[in-house]
Amino acid sequence: MAKFLIVEARFYDHLNDLMIKGVTAELKRSGHEFEVLTVPGALEIPGAISLAVESGEFDGYVAVGVVIRGETYHFEIVAGESARGIMALTMDGVAIGNGILTVENEAQALTRAKPDEKDKGGEAAKAAIALYELGQRFAA
Ligand SMILES: Nc1c(NC[C@H](O)[C@H](O)[C@H](O)CO)[nH]c(=O)[nH]c1=O
Numbered sequence: 385m386a387k388f389l390i391v392e393a394r395f396y397d398h399l400n401d402l403m404i405k406g407v408t409a410e411l412k413r414s415g416h417e418f419e420v421l422t423v424p425g426a427l428e429i430p431g432a433i434s435l436a437v438e439s440g441e442f443d444g445y446v447a448v449g450v451v452i453r454g455e456t457y458h459f460e461i462v463a464g465e466s467a468r469g470i471m472a473l474t475m476d477g478v479a480i481g482n483g484i485l486t487v488e489n490e491a492q493a494l495t496r497a498k499p500d501e502k503d504k505g506g507e508a509a510k511a512a513i514a515l516y517e518l519g520q521r522f523a524a
């Protein structure tokens with residue numbers, strides 16, 4: 385059994401609730417423990433994970449967030465930089481599943497957040513578990 389930290393950017397409550405439902409269902413199904421940490425936005429997720437890694441308390445991480453395009457270039461920054469930060473940590477050997485939705489509108493977010501539809505939360509949890517197990521294999 386491993387212990388995962390779910391780091392959620394709680395920008396849209398109802399969408400995050402659906403995403404977290406999918407993530408936790410998969411972690412429970414796989415027999416792993418988890419905690420949830422909430423940060424203001426997706427841009428804060430990589431930094432929060434980096435701080436948590438220093439604690440040595442967790443075996444893997446699931447990033448959860450919803451980034452919906454607005455009127456300005458800020459969407460590109462939030463979507464791109466949160467993904468870049470997560471990828472940099474992953475390339476440094478941290479097991480992270482990226483469940484940050486980057487979408488054009490709420491309808492696209494909803495279908496991807498719902499566990500009984502595209503279940504991107506469950507998908508991110510599976511990715512985190514896969515990287516954790518890979519790390520175990522190569523450390524053996
Ligand atoms: N517009 C969205 C944001 N923006 C906030 C940033 O993530 C960040 O918290 C702020 O720039 C301060 O550093 N965040 C989301 O998660 N989703 C959005 O749609």
Ligand SMILES: CC(=O)[C@@H](O)COP(=O)(O)O
Pocket residue numbers: 451452453454455456457458459462
């Ligand atoms: C993804 C965002 O940062 C976005 O929601 C911000 O909206 P706007 O570009 O209209 O300021």
